Amino acid sequence: MVIDIGTGDGLFVSLSARQNPDKFFIGIDANASALVKLSEKIHRKPAKGGLANVLFVQAAVEDLPCELNGVASEVHVNFPWGSLLRTVAAGDCDSLSNLRRICAPEAELKIFMSFDPVRDRFEIERLELPSISEMFLKTVLVPRYQAAGFNVLESGVLSASEWPEFRTSWAQRLRDNDRRSFIYILARASENKNG
Ligand SMILES: C[S@@+](CC[C@H](N)C(=O)[O-])C[C@H]1O[C@@H](n2cnc3c(N)ncnc32)[C@H](O)[C@@H]1O
Numbered sequence: 001m002v003i004d005i006g007t008g009d010g011l012f013v014s015l016s017a018r019q020n021p022d023k024f025f026i027g028i029d030a031n032a033s034a035l036v037k038l039s040e041k042i043h044r045k046p047a048k049g050g051l052a053n054v055l056f057v058q059a060a061v062e063d064l065p066c067e068l069n070g071v072a073s074e075v076h077v078n079f080p081w082g083s084l085l086r087t088v089a090a091g092d093c094d095s096l097s098n099l100r101r102i103c104a105p106e107a108e109l110k111i112f113m114s115f116d117p118v119r120d121r122f123e124i125e126r127l128e129l130p131s132i133s134e135m136f137l138k139t140v141l142v143p144r145y146q147a148a149g150f151n152v153l154e155s156g157v158l159s160a161s162e163w164p165e166f167r168t169s170w171a172q173r174l175r176d177n178d179r180r181s182f183i184y185i186l187a188r189a190s191e192n193k194n195g
Contacts, residue, residue, distance in 0.1 A: 001026065002074040003102060005061055006084045009034040010054075012076065012168040014042070017054045024053045026068070030060040030084070061087055061095050068102040075099055077111045079170040086127045088185070089113060091144030100149035103189035109150055111185040112166065114174050132157065132183050141185065150187040158182040 002020075004013050007027030017025040029035060035056050044050035059065055061084050077088055077099075087095035088111050099109065115124070115132070123129075130136055137155040145152050158164075160180045166172075174180060 001071050002076070003028060003068070003072040004076045004078065005099070006030075006077055006080045007035070007056070008079075009169050010038045010056060012078055013054055013056075014038060014051060015167050017051050021053060025055070027054070027056045028059050028061075028064070029056075030058070030082075032056070032058040060084075061098055064098050064102055070102070070104050072102045072107050073104055074108045074110070075103060077109075077113075078166070078168045079112060079114055079174065081123065082127070085113060085123075086129065089129050089132060089183075090127075091141045091148075093144065093148055096145060096148035096150070100189055103149075105189060105191050107189040109185070109187040109189065111187075112171075113183050114180050115183070116174075116177055116180045118179055119177075132181075137183070137185070145185070145187055146190075149190050151190050152185060152187045154184070154186040156184055158184070 001024045002016065003026045005028050007013055007029045010027045013025045013027035017023070027035070039056045041049045042051040042054045046052070057065065077084065080088060086092055103109070117124070130140070134157055137157070142152045142155065158181065160178050160182070163175050163182050
C-alpha cells in the first residue's frame with residue numbers, strides 16, 4: 001500500500017494509481033477542501049475517471065488513524081507546508097514516529113520539500129524552521145529520523161536548476177523560481193524502532 005501524506009489535490013495519488021493498477025493508494029491530508037472533486041470522481045466507473053485502487057482520508061500527521069498501523073510499503077511526503085513541513089524539516093520526533101507507525105518493516109519513506117528563503121521567510125520564522133544544509137541533514141536530521149525508526153539511505157540539497165520531474169500540483173507551481181532549493185530525504189523503515 002502506498003500512502004501520500006499532505007496529498008493536497010490528490011494529483012500525485014491519482015496519476016500514480018492509474019499507472020499502477022495493481023497497487024493501492026491512500027492520499028491523506030489535514031484539509032480535505034482541495035480533494036472534494038477528486039474524492040467524488042474516484043467512485044465513478046473506470047471509463048468515467050473512477051479509480052478502484054484509491055482512497056482519500058482526512059487526517060493530520062499528528063493523528064493518523066490506528067487502522068493504518070503497519071500497512072504502508074511506501075510513504076510519500078511531497079512539498080509539505082505547516083506542521084507537516086515542521087515534522088519532516090525539523091525532525092519532530094512524535095510526528096516522525098507517527099509516520100513510522102503506519103510503515104511495514106522495510107517500507108520506503110520519500111520526502112521532497114522546497115524552500116525559497118525570501119518568499120517563505122515568514123513561514124520559516126513562524127514554524128521556527130532550521131536552515132537545511134547538507135551538514136544539517138547529516139548531523140541533525142539523519143539521527144532524528146533514525147531515532148524515530150528510519151534508516152536514511154540518501155539525502156541532499158539541490159539547486160533550482162537541478163529539480164527532477166515531479167507530478168504533483170505544487171511541484172509545478174514552485175519549480176520556476178531560481179531562488180528555490182530542493183531537499184530530499186529517502187529512508188527505509190527499520191525492523192526495530194531504533195535502527
Ligand atoms: C503545499 S501543499 C502540497 C500538496 C501536494 N503534496 C502537492 O505536492 O501538490 C501541502 C499540503 O500539506 C497539508 N498539510 C499541512 N499540515 C499537515 C498535517 N499536519 N497533516 C497532514 N497534512 C498537512 C496541507 O493541507 C496541504 O494540502
